[in-house]
Each structure stands twice: as C-alpha cells, then as structure tokens.
Amino acid sequence: MPELPDIVILARSMDQALRSQSIASVAVHQSKCLNRPAEDFCQAVVSRKFQRAWQRGKWVLADLDRDWTLAFNLGMGGEVRLHRPDEVPNPRRERVVFGLDNGEQLWVHFWWFGHVHLIPLGDLNGHHQLARLGPEPLSDDLTPQRLRQMLQGKRGAIKKYLLDQSFIAGIGNVYVQDILWHARLHPLRPANTLVPADVERLHRAIRQVLGEGIRWGGGPREYDVWGNEGTYTEHLQVGYRTGEPCPACGTVVEELRVGTTTSYLCPRCQT
Numbered sequence: 718m719p720e721l722p723d724i725v726i727l728a729r730s731m732d733q734a735l736r737s738q739s740i741a742s743v744a745v746h747q748s749k750c751l752n753r754p755a756e757d758f759c760q761a762v763v764s765r766k767f768q769r770a771w772q773r774g775k776w777v778l779a780d781l782d783r784d785w786t787l788a789f790n791l792g793m794g795g796e797v798r799l800h801r802p803d804e805v806p807n808p809r810r811e812r813v814v815f816g817l818d819n820g821e822q823l824w825v826h827f828w829w830f831g832h833v834h835l836i837p838l839g840d841l842n843g844h845h846q847l848a849r850l851g852p853e854p855l856s857d858d859l860t861p862q863r864l865r866q867m868l869q870g871k872r873g874a875i876k877k878y879l880l881d882q883s884f885i886a887g888i889g890n891v892y893v894q895d896i897l898w899h900a901r902l903h904p905l906r907p908a909n910t911l912v913p914a915d916v917e918r919l920h921r922a923i924r925q926v927l928g929e930g931i932r933w934g935g936g937p938r939e940y941d942v943w944g945n946e947g948t949y950t951e952h953l954q955v956g957y958r959t960g961e962p963c964p965a966c967g968t969v970v971e972e973l974r975v976g977t978t979t980s981y982l983c984p985r986c987q988t
C-alpha cells in the first residue's frame with residue numbers, strides 16, 4: 718500500500734513526464750473509481766494540459782490547465798504508468814487509460830479499489846476525503862509544538878494516531894515501524910504519556926524516516942511513472958525484520974500483532 722514517500726516519488730515523476738502534455742483521449746474501464754459520470758469526466762479532461770503533479774497525503778494531484786485537478790488514490794496498491802503509443806492496455810486490468818497528445822499513454826491500475834477523481838481547481842477542501850486529511854508531516858505545518866498539542870488528551874496507542882490520516886496525512890504500516898524505532902517509542906504507548914522530549918524525538922523520526930523513504934525511491938512494489946521500483950526495503954531498520962538484530966543494540970527484533978496489523982520493534986530500545 719503506497720505511503721507518503723511512494724506518492725511523492727510517483728508525483729515527482731508524473732510532474733516531470735506529464736508537464737505541458739495534453740490529454741487527447743480517455744478510456745474508462747471502471748467507472749466506479751470516478752466521482753462523476755464517465756461521460757462528464759471525459760468531456761471535462763480531454764484537451765486539457767497537465768500543469769503540475771504534486772502530493773497530498775496518499776493522493777497524487779495533477780492540476781490541469783484551467784478549472785480542474787485530477788486526484789489519484791491507489792487504495793491498497795496499484796500503479797500509474799506511462800506506456801508507449803504502440804502498447805495495448807488490458808481493459809480488465811487498467812481502470813482508466815489516458816491518451817496523451819504525443820501518443821504516449823498513462824495507464825491507471827489498482828489491485829482492489831482506488832480513485833480517479835476530478836476536483837475543481839483550488840477546491841480541495843470541498844472534496845470529502847482530502848478535506849479530512851491531517852497536516853503534511855514534511856511541511857512546516859507540523860512543528861513539534863503542534864504535534865504536542867495534537868497528542869494532548871489522546872489516550873490510545875501512539876501508533877494508532879500515526880496511522881490515522883485525519884491526524885497526520887501519509888504514514889502507513891511500513892514507515893511507521895522505523896519512525897517508532899527511531900523515536901524509541903513502543904507502538905502501544907498511550908499517546909498522552911509522551912513528554913516533550915519524546916515528542917521532539919518523534920517529530921524528528923517522522924521527518925527522517927519519510928525523508929529516507931523518498932531518498933531511496935519509495936518502498937517495495939512501489940513504482941514511479943516509468944516503472945522504477947523503490948529500494949527502501951534495503952534500508953528498513955526494524956520494520957519487517959523479525960528475528961534480526963536491532964541496528965542500535967543487537968537485541969532480536971520482535972513482532973507484535975494487534976488486531977489486523979503487525980508491529981516490528983526492538984523490545985530493548987522501545988519500552
């Protein structure tokens with residue numbers, strides 16, 4: 718499932734590949750991924766030019782010249798991939814196919830269910846899912862002071878809040894493991910018991926781990942628009958490393974199952 722670093726990488730590559738290209742055609746093979754009738758959708762986007770692509774939470778936003786933003790959400794996983802003019806998409810696999818004016822194609826695929834929404838330009842707050850997103854963790858909006866205020870009175874486990882998109886946008890179950898390890902926090906630690914020094918460490922860890930994820934091109938089975946896979950897996954500290962030594966103290970990394978999610982932690986560093 719793509720998380721913030723994966724989406725940043727995809728958005729950057731789309732920005733580079735699509736900027737100033739126009740949409741010549743659209744084929745919708747799964748109309749339920751749209752937020753308006755397919756006919757209206759196609760009419761609105763055909764002949765529009767891509768202005769820029771950027772990231773918000775787990776969404777890639779592509780602004781089109783005048784009037785619209787295309788909002789892509791890959792759900793549990795998927796791809797937005799550039800293809801050559803002579804390649805033929807499988808309509809059962811590709812949910813939406815954009816033809817570009819240079820002949821290339823942009824294929825959108827989800828494993829389960831995702832979204833290709835059309836939002837009036839500049840009106841992200843009018844979109845029910847985007848409007849609910851918490852602050853961007855890499856922006857100046859999220860200061861240690863603000864994070865401390867946000868955690869006040871929160872009695873649940875810290876990990877739960879980090880994964881809550883309305884609390885902070887973009888973090889998921891891959892990057893959260895190393896964030897908690899860098900912050901020296903047990904995933905089940907009640908959020909309101911964090912002292913200012915804990916919050917400072919957590920804030921630093923969020924920025925460091927997400928920044929590393931971007932530096933290594935995103936996580937496993939996450940791709941940019943040209944199909945290059947992320948290599949962050951090689952740089953995971955404790956995430957998905959059950960039985961291996963903690964990079965800081967050598968203690969064996971343990972797995973902790975709570976509900977449907979698994980945590981990976983060093984029992985010595987994260988008490």
Ligand SMILES: [Zn+2]
Pocket residue numbers: 963964965966967968983984985986987
């Ligand atoms: Zn350790």
